Amino acid sequence: MRVLPTLQKQRHPLASGASQRRRLAELPLARSFEASLEAAGLFPLTATGIEVLQVNVGRKCNQTCRHCHVDAGPDRTESMSAEVADACLRVLAATTIPTLDITGGAPELHPEFRRLVTTAAALGRRVIDRCNLTITRLPNYRWIPPFLAEHRVEVTASLPYYQPRQTDRQRGDGVFEESIAALRELNALGYGRPGSGLVLNLVTNPVGAFLPPDQQAAERDWKRELERRHGIVFDRLFTLTNMPISRFLQHLEEKGQAGEYLARLAARFNPAAAAGVMCRTTLSVGWDGSLYDCDFNQMLDLPLGDGIPRSILDFDPARLERRTIALGPHCFGCTAGAGSSCGGAVA
Amino acid sequence: MDDNHYYHAPDLARFAEVGRGAPELWDKFLAWYSAVFKEGALSAREKALIALAVSHAVQCPYCIDAYTTAALEQGSNEEQMTEAVHVAAAIRGGASLVHGVQMRNHLERLGM
Numbered sequence: 001m002r003v004l005p006t007l008q009k010q011r012h013p014l015a016s017g018a019s020q021r022r023r024l025a026e027l028p029l030a031r032s033f034e035a036s037l038e039a040a041g042l043f044p045l046t047a048t049g050i051e052v053l054q055v056n057v058g059r060k061c062n063q064t065c066r067h068c069h070v071d072a073g074p075d076r077t078e079s080m081s082a083e084v085a086d087a088c089l090r091v092l093a094a095t096t097i098p099t100l101d102i103t104g105g106a107p108e109l110h111p112e113f114r115r116l117v118t119t120a121a122a123l124g125r126r127v128i129d130r131c132n133l134t135i136t137r138l139p140n141y142r143w144i145p146p147f148l149a150e151h152r153v154e155v156t157a158s159l160p161y162y163q164p165r166q167t168d169r170q171r172g173d174g175v176f177e178e179s180i181a182a183l184r185e186l187n188a189l190g191y192g193r194p195g196s197g198l199v200l201n202l203v204t205n206p207v208g209a210f211l212p213p214d215q216q217a218a219e220r221d222w223k224r225e226l227e228r229r230h231g232i233v234f235d236r237l238f239t240l241t242n243m244p245i246s247r248f249l250q251h252l253e254e255k256g257q258a259g260e261y262l263a264r265l266a267a268r269f270n271p272a273a274a275a276g277v278m279c280r281t282t283l284s285v286g287w288d289g290s291l292y293d294c295d296f297n298q299m300l301d302l303p304l305g306d307g308i309p310r311s312i313l314d315f316d317p318a319r320l321e322r323r324t325i326a327l328g329p330h331c332f333g334c335t336a337g338a339g340s341s342c343g344g345a346v347a
Numbered sequence: 348m349d350d351n352h353y354y355h356a357p358d359l360a361r362f363a364e365v366g367r368g369a370p371e372l373w374d375k376f377l378a379w380y381s382a383v384f385k386e387g388a389l390s391a392r393e394k395a396l397i398a399l400a401v402s403h404a405v406q407c408p409y410c411i412d413a414y415t416t417a418a419l420e421q422g423s424n425e426e427q428m429t430e431a432v433h434v435a436a437a438i439r440g441g442a443s444l445v446h447g448v449q450m451r452n453h454l455e456r457l458g459m
Contacts, residue, residue: 213422
């Protein structure tokens, strides 16, 4: 499998969140994101509650996908401590937040992954594992599929396309073949099969600088093609827009398309999508316990607004549930067309 | 701007300026155009592929850019898009070749 050095390893100018925010701010836009929200009657954008606690346990990953907004890879070392993981679980136990969404990097690489899953599952919470699929094929991680099935974890797996060429172009040579093998194993455990209660959703990001297809139409195509070609079944397809952050921003910069792409996202601003953006119902936790409005803000080091607790150690639902969301030009990525969220299209 | 040529990529974004001379006709065109590309008996993806093929047949560079993007955004892949272009090319090629019958007719009329 092809693995590249991360931006951090390369000491790339876009490795830091602050430098990415500066670059995005330089790109010309006909109208700011804030002004677009204002015109839609949505400014300031506020949270409506916390339905998902999304915990990013670290940036280590066995892959280096070219669109990755985390700049994850094997050379990353940021990793959540047991104390911070404890704090996340305490928050779950003390609240009625229904969903724990575990992401990374490849979250299964983290030593606390199993404890997070088992504890949250024992609390009766819906647990989502954002799985890159290939991790389950590594010799030391063959335990993952049966473990997920045992704890009824919802698997949200990345697969950009139902053909190898596009998938490998985005995620690395050989990723498609390994991903198909992983999906077959999940299917064999009951994942994606009607009546099993084991949910297998797929996530697709465009392999390039264009918006994702209509989610329902794409899901029909994908179900037909994955079953016909590989005998694979799954529940839902989530179409996600590539965010002009980190490695995808670097890719756009290399091709001289960053301004064009951001302008395209802005031109497709959809008020209905803006009303349903995931940050309104999600709280994102970083590996060091810092709180963010979403995983994208986390990677841009864009903190919560002033006067709001900024660490999971200071969790205060009263001040977090109705907080004002921190915004930037990248937010156009979640509001373009049918919208984009960790659960796919929103409008 | 260097305007010493006929096709200029940024002009695509200025398409709506064509409406200035006849706004009512433009509005009618736009309403019809939007309706044509909506999901119907054909899917939006199929329509974008047809549009891509026609763009090549009429050799409109603006349309080729627009419908390459649209085809991708409707979920088509490079193989499908390339086959669509071949369909357009085959019809163009066939359209030339079928005129060979007319040539033959004329040959036969003039010949002995």
